[in-house]
Amino acid sequence: MTIGLLGYGKMGKAIEQIARAQGIDIAWRISRENRSDLNTEMLQQADVVIEFSRPEAAFDNVMLCLRAGVPVISGTTGWSEKLAEAQHFCKENKGALLWASNFSVGVNLFFALNRYLAKLMQTRPEYQPSLTETHHIHKLDAPSGTALTLVNELIASNDRATGWALLPAVPDAGAVPVTAVREGEVPGTHLVRWASEVDEITIEHKAHSRTGFAGGAVLAAQWLNGKTGCFTMADVLGLAGI
Numbered sequence: 001m002t003i004g005l006l007g008y009g010k011m012g013k014a015i016e017q018i019a020r021a022q023g024i025d026i027a028w029r030i031s032r033e034n035r036s037d038l039n040t041e042m043l044q045q046a047d048v049v050i051e052f053s054r055p056e057a058a059f060d061n062v063m064l065c066l067r068a069g070v071p072v073i074s075g076t077t078g079w080s081e082k083l084a085e086a087q088h089f090c091k092e093n094k095g096a097l098l099w100a101s102n103f104s105v106g107v108n109l110f111f112a113l114n115r116y117l118a119k120l121m122q123t124r125p126e127y128q129p130s131l132t133e134t135h136h137i138h139k140l141d142a143p144s145g146t147a148l149t150l151v152n153e154l155i156a157s158n159d160r161a162t163g164w165a166l167l168p169a170v171p172d173a174g175a176v177p178v179t180a181v182r183e184g185e186v187p188g189t190h191l192v193r194w195a196s197e198v199d200e201i202t203i204e205h206k207a208h209s210r211t212g213f214a215g216g217a218v219l220a221a222q223w224l225n226g227k228t229g230c231f232t233m234a235d236v237l238g239l240a241g242i
Helices: 010-021 032-037 055-067 080-092 105-123 145-157 211-224
Strands: 002-006 025-030 048-051 072-074 096-099 128-135 163-166 175-182 189-195 200-206 229-231
Touching (some): 002 010, 010 025, 048 211, 055 072, 080 229, 096 211, 105 145, 105 211, 128 145, 145 163
Parallel strands (some): 096 229
Antiparallel strands (some): 128 189
């Protein structure tokens, strides 16, 4: 198969390195510098496009791929308000779209653990949840897309959680406090805490590099090739429903 890289920053370069090591060809690379070169003919030279760009560009990038009939994987966060529109277009036109807030296999296992723990806490009102995420100072969105997935899936899995609030805002009753920290070059750390007066339970995922994210994106591209529909990493890893 061949992959097109729509976004050629640190993640795009990491994806290229892993893809080449697996014998996967890179059809083209698009960055901000050569964005004007992108057209339908170029898009269709790739079997699957992997899109890691910026929040303000992601929707247009994804729609370009879908209109060209090319399967697209997007790992850009910060544009969730437009995702449903892209998914609707994909389904109506029998395209292929896979969006994930995080492509790391470990993080997606962590998502499943988070959902399971939230369900266990349904009958334990003495425990109150909170979430902390830490990323590098260059990250544009806060809270991170991964943190949003964690807190939204926690809310969906536990009736006592009714929403979330990004500190220092004062959470309403039932809202899960979320803390976003930006420091140094941290690839990404996410911690979910359930605390009572007598103890606390925490689960944590700590990324050591971008390699896990990039490897998961390549795995997703191999899985998506030849399929139609809208998917997530839970589909790729067989975690849907857990």
